[in-house]
Amino acid sequence: GENVGLHLPTLSVQEGDNSIIxxxxxxxxxxxxxxxxxxxxxxxxxxxxxxxxxxxxQGQRVTVLLNKTVKHLSLQIAATxxxxxxxxxxxxxxxxxxxxxxxxxTQLTVLP
Amino acid sequence: GAVVSQHPxxxxxxxxxxxxxxxxxxxxxxxxxxxxRQFPKQSLMLMATSNEGSKATYEQGVEKDKFLINHASLTxxxxxxxxxxxxxxxxxxxxxxxxxxxxxxxxxxxTRLLVL
Numbered sequence: 001g002e003n004v005g006l007h008l009p010t011l012s013v014q015e016g017d018n019s020i021i022x023x024x025x026x027x028x029x030x031x032x033x034x035x036x037x038x039x040x041x042x043x044x045x046x047x048x049x050x051x052x053x054x055x056x057x058q059g060q061r062v063t064v065l066l067n068k069t070v071k072h073l074s075l076q077i078a079a080t081x082x083x084x085x086x087x088x089x090x091x092x093x094x095x096x097x098x099x100x101x102x103x104x105x106t107q108l109t110v111l112p
Numbered sequence: 113g114a115v116v117s118q119h120p121x122x123x124x125x126x127x128x129x130x131x132x133x134x135x136x137x138x139x140x141x142x143x144x145x146x147x148x149r150q151f152p153k154q155s156l157m158l159m160a161t162s163n164e165g166s167k168a169t170y171e172q173g174v175e176k177d178k179f180l181i182n183h184a185s186l187t188x189x190x191x192x193x194x195x196x197x198x199x200x201x202x203x204x205x206x207x208x209x210x211x212x213x214x215x216x217x218x219x220x221x222x223t224r225l226l227v228l
Contacts, residue, residue, distance in 0.1 A: 008153050032215055043205050043219035089155060093215065098144055100217060102155045
């Protein structure tokens with residue numbers, strides 16, 4: 001995920017439906033991935049992480065899927081609620097590096 | 113656990129003045145803190161990595177003399193925007209890692225800077 005673009009991709013879902021947010025990452029050496037949620041005017045909030053030795057990890061109402069073959073990461077939110085409306089960022093980290101590289105983000109809007 | 117605070121939450125200053133932003137880890141010791149800048153509807157851009165007791169490492173294109181970083185203790189890092197100009201107006205966010213071997217970054221609530 002490169003930090004590119006002057007606008008955020010958007011996803012609108014009906015309340016109660018499931019949401020799937022996708023992220024393509026660029027570094028095949030990345031071995032740790034995180035999803036963050038950022039509400040307007042606030043800092044990013046940790047949602048869930050996954051290491052490269054796994055392809056799926058579940059949390060409360062959220063699931064992260066990792067496909068290393070095509071360098072793709074997804075976040076699934078079950079039974080999406082109005083409070084889930086926010087910008088969601090994927091972030092990757094490789095090896096001994098401590099810095100995260102953030103994707104461009106996706107604006108999720110939950111419709112009533 | 114893993115709470116990071118920032119102060120102030122927003123600041124308005126005149127062009128040419130300097131502004132200091134504080135980042136604190138409230139319930140853990142942070143050996144490493146990071147400073148990001150975020151423009152509207154864009155992603156987070158890493159500015160610098162701050163290690164306790166040593167000089168900060170700046171990303172390419174970030175002026176170290178303009179964005180002064182001090183990480184004097186395991187719970188506090190400061191970012192000073194010197195001689196601020198309107199183009200420095202942005203959302204500044206810090207994050208912290210809870211110790212060596214840890215990977216998850218916990219973010220502060222951000223500081224909105226507006227330079228008039």
